[in-house]
Amino acid sequence: MSRNGLMIDYDYCTGCHSCEIACKQEHGYPVGRGGIHLSEIMTELPDKTLRIDYIPFPTAYCDLCSARTAKGELPSCVKHCQAATMYYGTLPELAEQMEKKPHSVLFTPR
Amino acid sequence: MQSKDESQLLPIVDDVQVFKMGAWSPGPGCHGGCGVKVFVKDGKLLKVEGDEDHPYHHGRLCPRALALTQYIDHPDRLRYPQKRVGERGEGKWQRISWDEAYDTCEQRLRKIRDEFGAESIIFGQGTGRDSGGPIIFLAYAYGSPNWTLFGLSGIACFTPRLAAMHQVEGDATFPDAGQFFPLRYNDPEWVAPKVLISWARNLSGSQCTDHYFSGHWVVDMMKRGTKLIVIDPVNSWEASRAELWLQIRPGTDGALALGMLNVIINEGLYDKEFVEKWTYGFDQLKARVQEYPLDLVEQITWVPKEKIIKAARMYATAKPAAIRFGQPLDSNAEAVATIHALACLWSITGNLDVPGGNVIARPPYGVTLYPYSTQEVIQLYGQEFVDKMNEKRIGTDRYPLVKNFRSWALSDMVLEQMETGKPYPIKGLWCQTNNFMANTAQDPRRHYEAVRKLEFNVVVDTFLTPTAQAIADIVLPAATFPEKDSVFSTGVPVNAIYKVLTVDECKSDWEINFELAKRLNPGAVPWKDVRALFTQRLEVTGQTFEELCKKPWAMAPKGHPSGTVPYRRHEKGLLRPDKQPGFRTPTGKVELYSTMFEKYKLDPMPFHKEPIESPISTPEIWEKYPLIMITGRRNGVMFHSEHRQIPWLREINPDPTVEIHPDTAKPLGIEDGNWVWIEGVRGRVKRKAKLTRTMHPRMVHALHGWWLPETDGKAPNFYGIWDLNVNQLIPMGHPSSSGFGGAFTKTMLCRIAKIKD
Numbered sequence: 001m002s003r004n005g006l007m008i009d010y011d012y013c014t015g016c017h018s019c020e021i022a023c024k025q026e027h028g029y030p031v032g033r034g035g036i037h038l039s040e041i042m043t044e045l046p047d048k049t050l051r052i053d054y055i056p057f058p059t060a061y062c063d064l065c066s067a068r069t070a071k072g073e074l075p076s077c078v079k080h081c082q083a084a085t086m087y088y089g090t091l092p093e094l095a096e097q098m099e100k101k102p103h104s105v106l107f108t109p110r
Numbered sequence: 111m112q113s114k115d116e117s118q119l120l121p122i123v124d125d126v127q128v129f130k131m132g133a134w135s136p137g138p139g140c141h142g143g144c145g146v147k148v149f150v151k152d153g154k155l156l157k158v159e160g161d162e163d164h165p166y167h168h169g170r171l172c173p174r175a176l177a178l179t180q181y182i183d184h185p186d187r188l189r190y191p192q193k194r195v196g197e198r199g200e201g202k203w204q205r206i207s208w209d210e211a212y213d214t215c216e217q218r219l220r221k222i223r224d225e226f227g228a229e230s231i232i233f234g235q236g237t238g239r240d241s242g243g244p245i246i247f248l249a250y251a252y253g254s255p256n257w258t259l260f261g262l263s264g265i266a267c268f269t270p271r272l273a274a275m276h277q278v279e280g281d282a283t284f285p286d287a288g289q290f291f292p293l294r295y296n297d298p299e300w301v302a303p304k305v306l307i308s309w310a311r312n313l314s315g316s317q318c319t320d321h322y323f324s325g326h327w328v329v330d331m332m333k334r335g336t337k338l339i340v341i342d343p344v345n346s347w348e349a350s351r352a353e354l355w356l357q358i359r360p361g362t363d364g365a366l367a368l369g370m371l372n373v374i375i376n377e378g379l380y381d382k383e384f385v386e387k388w389t390y391g392f393d394q395l396k397a398r399v400q401e402y403p404l405d406l407v408e409q410i411t412w413v414p415k416e417k418i419i420k421a422a423r424m425y426a427t428a429k430p431a432a433i434r435f436g437q438p439l440d441s442n443a444e445a446v447a448t449i450h451a452l453a454c455l456w457s458i459t460g461n462l463d464v465p466g467g468n469v470i471a472r473p474p475y476g477v478t479l480y481p482y483s484t485q486e487v488i489q490l491y492g493q494e495f496v497d498k499m500n501e502k503r504i505g506t507d508r509y510p511l512v513k514n515f516r517s518w519a520l521s522d523m524v525l526e527q528m529e530t531g532k533p534y535p536i537k538g539l540w541c542q543t544n545n546f547m548a549n550t551a552q553d554p555r556r557h558y559e560a561v562r563k564l565e566f567n568v569v570v571d572t573f574l575t576p577t578a579q580a581i582a583d584i585v586l587p588a589a590t591f592p593e594k595d596s597v598f599s600t601g602v603p604v605n606a607i608y609k610v611l612t613v614d615e616c617k618s619d620w621e622i623n624f625e626l627a628k629r630l631n632p633g634a635v636p637w638k639d640v641r642a643l644f645t646q647r648l649e650v651t652g653q654t655f656e657e658l659c660k661k662p663w664a665m666a667p668k669g670h671p672s673g674t675v676p677y678r679r680h681e682k683g684l685l686r687p688d689k690q691p692g693f694r695t696p697t698g699k700v701e702l703y704s705t706m707f708e709k710y711k712l713d714p715m716p717f718h719k720e721p722i723e724s725p726i727s728t729p730e731i732w733e734k735y736p737l738i739m740i741t742g743r744r745n746g747v748m749f750h751s752e753h754r755q756i757p758w759l760r761e762i763n764p765d766p767t768v769e770i771h772p773d774t775a776k777p778l779g780i781e782d783g784n785w786v787w788i789e790g791v792r793g794r795v796k797r798k799a800k801l802t803r804t805m806h807p808r809m810v811h812a813l814h815g816w817w818l819p820e821t822d823g824k825a826p827n828f829y830g831i832w833d834l835n836v837n838q839l840i841p842m843g844h845p846s847s848s849g850f851g852g853a854f855t856k857t858m859l860c861r862i863a864k865i866k867d
Contacts (some may be wrong), residue, residue, distance in 0.1 A: 014314050042804075
């Protein structure tokens with residue numbers, strides 16, 4: 001059986017923080033702990049413009065919402081992502097989708 | 111089409127009940143509109159999730175709604191009515207019963223009405239929350255015409271744009287995101303705008319619902335091929351994804367719009383057929399834009415003219431194209447004129463009332479709980495009563511547009527009248543949803559001095575805010591959305607909100623005002639309870655409040671007068687009360703030259719005015735204060751002055767910061783995390799420096815609404831507001847020529863200095 005993962009199309013992540021709070025609510029994590037952590041990366045491009053990327057990173061506390069997915073629900077971060085730019089699925093499924101996306105990253109936290 | 115006609119009650123699993131409803135403040139802090147699932151076990155809130163079936167967000171949800179458990183059960187939450195037992199500001203409060211609270215409010219308000227007239231009480235609201243409806247309800251039942259957004263100079267939020275759009279095009283318009291269709295983007299009649307101008311509207315901050323549009327719909331559109339033009343002084347995420355980014359000098363949006371109109375008109379890029387058939391005053395507009403040659407516009411706006419030309423061409427030739435804009439335009443020195451210029455842009459390019467353009471938005475089914483336009487106020491209270499109220503409403507004698515649009519007293523003149531007692535004295539403040547000491551008001555010290563001298567003040571809120579601590583005699587605890595009944599209809603669809611939880615003695619804003627209105631004027635309250643009132647106002651939808659709760663949302667069917675479909679309704683006689691083709695304006699056309707503004711002795715054409723302080727209007731101040739201070743820019747995890755005490759949200763946004771470009775900070779010896787002074791001609795405040803290359807080197811950005819709930823709430827500290835509140839650098843009393851707009855929250859000049867230990 002294939003492993004599951006999270007794929008982020010980071011062309012569209014706006015850095016809204018919904019994933020972080022959705023995760024804390026789902027797992028009851030306190031301040032200082034969370035299953036997903038948003039990173040901000042700023043890159044100065046050769047033409048001096050600034051590219052801003054946000055990437056939600058699944059931490060050691062991410063269990064891919066196994067209790068939810070067992071019931072056929074999406075992980076809480078994926079469901080609530082306001083930009084609808086996080087994807088959950090098997091690695092082959094996600095890899096196939098990545099072919100179509102200019103900027104994406106695949107995480108396999110478990 | 112409506113949502114699935116089944117009970118909102120989902121199966122109970124492990125004793126957890128799930129209720130579907132609309133979300134709105136209090137709680138998330140917002141203008142309402144999305145659909146949620148509320149999970150309850152043993153009477154306690156377990157969690158909140160997005161509702162996948164709701165057409166607004168399809169299950170997506172903002173961080174503030176997702177943190178609702180920490181809000182509802184917060185130990186500092188107001189849970190009982192309280193009365194002040196020490197001096198104002200002494201922080202001595204005593205729990206009282208609701209009976210005593212209502213009795214006190216009734217007696218004090220009756221006495222003031224008998225002695226000085228009902229108009230001597232100001233009914234002030236803030237923003238977000240459904241409280242606008244119950245506040246005008248209470249004010250009008252009591253007999254006071256003085257309903258207002260208390261403290262905000264020029265009422266510079268949303269109302270200036272509504273006033274401008276209603277005069278110029280007879281309605282308010284928003285970008286078309288298929289929001290009036292249950293199928294949204296999949297509806298065959300909808301098309302994505304080829305170009306969307308995102309004008310002074312920061313997606314990462316205003317990320318979710320705001321009336322008829324929601325921030326992340328921009329992303330939905332981008333995925334469907336929409337290209338962005340972003341106009342923002344800050345290098346935002348959206349700017350970094352835009353086809354074209356115009357880094358404008360704050361407060362010069364009117365000049366930029368006129369520069370773009372100059373290009374579009376002089377290059378013949380406008381929609382000649384639409385202009386000829388459906389606009390009034392094109393020749394005058396053509397003459398006016400000649401006063402804005404591109405060299406001058408570049409000088410005013412700091413945007414290179416090549417970019418202005420490119421943006422104008424890109425927008426005008428895209429078809430369809432739409433414009434989304436934000437509050438900074440409402441705070442322009444001449445906000446109404448600026449928004450008039452934007453309306454000219456979408457009109458002369460033929461992007462009005464068409465798929466993928468700017469479309470006309472009216473309340474769903476015509477349901478009004480919270481009136482946003484004159485038509486709605488009259489619909490609720492009748493022309494005669496509204497005319498009577500207008501006689502004594504503050505601001506109406508000086509500003510005819512204020513008199514004739516929306517029924518709000520003008521905030522700057524309310525403050526002046528509190529101080530002078532002329533032409534009649536002000537004796538009290540009913541303050542609901544409004545934390546003016548930390549947030550809403552410019553010159554908060556002046557507001558504090560004026561309000562603390564009043565005879566009787568009531569604050570209705572969810573936490574003991576700096577405002578409640580400083581000025582309240584009675585504090586009433588407001589319920590969050592799952593603790594109460596309400597109806598959302600200031601956007602589509604109409605949503606039911608209903609009570610599934612109880613937190614001690616908290617009551618809804620509607621319930622509080624309904625009960626008090628009944629005591630003060632029984633004749634104005636013929637309903638047996640709030641639900642009966644809701645049912646009456648929902649009559650046009652053909653269902654009762656209880657029936658709507660079971661849906662729990664409803665969208666008017668296609669072709670209903672409140673929707674956008676059919677598009678091009680102006681051609682079909684579907685917009686005007688007389689059923690004639692055209693727009694709901696005196697000429698029936700989009701008034702590029704506004705006959706209403708002319709009637710009100712205002713400039714009938716769009717124009718630009720410099721802010722009261724700027725490199726151009728006050729070069730002598732600019733020399734000593736060489737930075738432009740932006741405040742009020744939204745932050746997605748906190749709504750205005752709310753959520754500072756919510757642990758999960760505070761973790762993300764822990765400090766009252768000022769954002770500075772590293773090149774600006776370096777010569778001042780300022781490093782990231784240093785505490786600094788922001789100094790202006792009116793005073794200085796403390797902030798923690800955050801160095802970021804997203805800022806323009808000549809601008810700084812200070813987050814608004816900061817207070818520190820973890821510090822002393824008593825006088826004189828009031829949770830740190832006198833140290834932190836940037837509005838102390840901004841004056842009151844400079845509204846625009848129309849009265850609306852001119853809060854200068856984006857344009858005060860300042861300098862930064864490191865605080866020495």
